[in-house]
Amino acid sequence: MTAPAKAVLVTRPKNQAAQLMRLLAEAGFLPLWASPIAIVPEAQALAALPAQLAAADVVFFVSPSAVEMAASAIDLSRYQPQWVAVGQATATALRAEGVASVWAPEQGHDSEAVLALPLWAEWAKRPHPAKILIVRGQGGRPWLAEALSAAGHDVRFAEVYQRQAQDIDWQAIQAQQGPAELVAVCVTSSEIGSGLWAQMPDSLQQLFKNLLYLTPHERISQTLQTLGAHRVITCALGDDKMVLALQAHERA
Numbered sequence: 001m002t003a004p005a006k007a008v009l010v011t012r013p014k015n016q017a018a019q020l021m022r023l024l025a026e027a028g029f030l031p032l033w034a035s036p037i038a039i040v041p042e043a044q045a046l047a048a049l050p051a052q053l054a055a056a057d058v059v060f061f062v063s064p065s066a067v068e069m070a071a072s073a074i075d076l077s078r079y080q081p082q083w084v085a086v087g088q089a090t091a092t093a094l095r096a097e098g099v100a101s102v103w104a105p106e107q108g109h110d111s112e113a114v115l116a117l118p119l120w121a122e123w124a125k126r127p128h129p130a131k132i133l134i135v136r137g138q139g140g141r142p143w144l145a146e147a148l149s150a151a152g153h154d155v156r157f158a159e160v161y162q163r164q165a166q167d168i169d170w171q172a173i174q175a176q177q178g179p180a181e182l183v184a185v186c187v188t189s190s191e192i193g194s195g196l197w198a199q200m201p202d203s204l205q206q207l208f209k210n211l212l213y214l215t216p217h218e219r220i221s222q223t224l225q226t227l228g229a230h231r232v233i234t235c236a237l238g239d240d241k242m243v244l245a246l247q248a249h250e251r252a
């Protein structure tokens with residue numbers, strides 16, 4: 001008799017979850033999906049985006065979702081600023097939209113890594129500051145904007161989406177799971193981790209405290225540990241690396 005599959009819960013917003021779920025399935029796991037966050041477009045910001053792109057020297061995208069939302073409203077390949085991505089996943093999303101040259105950190109995927117890019121040293125040598133457009137969700141990533149403004153650059157925002165809280169259907173998760181054993185949860189932001197924990201029924205608290213959590217950043221891991229997770233692995237960046245870390249843990 002074949003043993004039931006081992007299930008893994010993916011908690012990304014739905015528009016970001018497909019690749020990770022596919023990789024998990026290819027690795028022999030049963031991918032489940034539920035997220036406390038939904039990504040919703042901001043129509044007014046998207047309407048204003050063409051003029052903002054045309055005026056910018058540098059355009060920084062904070063996430064694949066920011067790229068997806070912008071590309072849903074405009075052909076990004078028509079514009080010729082210097083493009084910057086927070087990490088390789090966002091850079092890949094930009095290239096898929098026809099953007100050939102993208103600045104992105106090779107290691108890391110946060111504001112600190114972006115600020116270390118040689119691009120900014122080049123701009124410091126120029127006679128005028130850069131006009132920088134940060135494409136993000138409402139209220140996202142203030143640290144980089146503050147640092148760039150402090151360096152004298154003209155920083156503007158295009159807040160093209162918002163993250164909305166949504167209810168998790170715990171019964172739907174159990175229906176997806178069937179006889180499989182839930183062994184791990186993939187959490188890709190502290191906001192998602194906090195939202196997941198806030199909605200967790202008391203009856204599932206002990207189970208979820210003892211599951212394995214996989215995250216792409218130490219800050220997310222620290223958030224989960226503060227919430228009560230006992231076993232957390234900080235993986236290398238990339239969906240494939242997250243799956244490899246899970247496979248290595250299962251073999252250990």
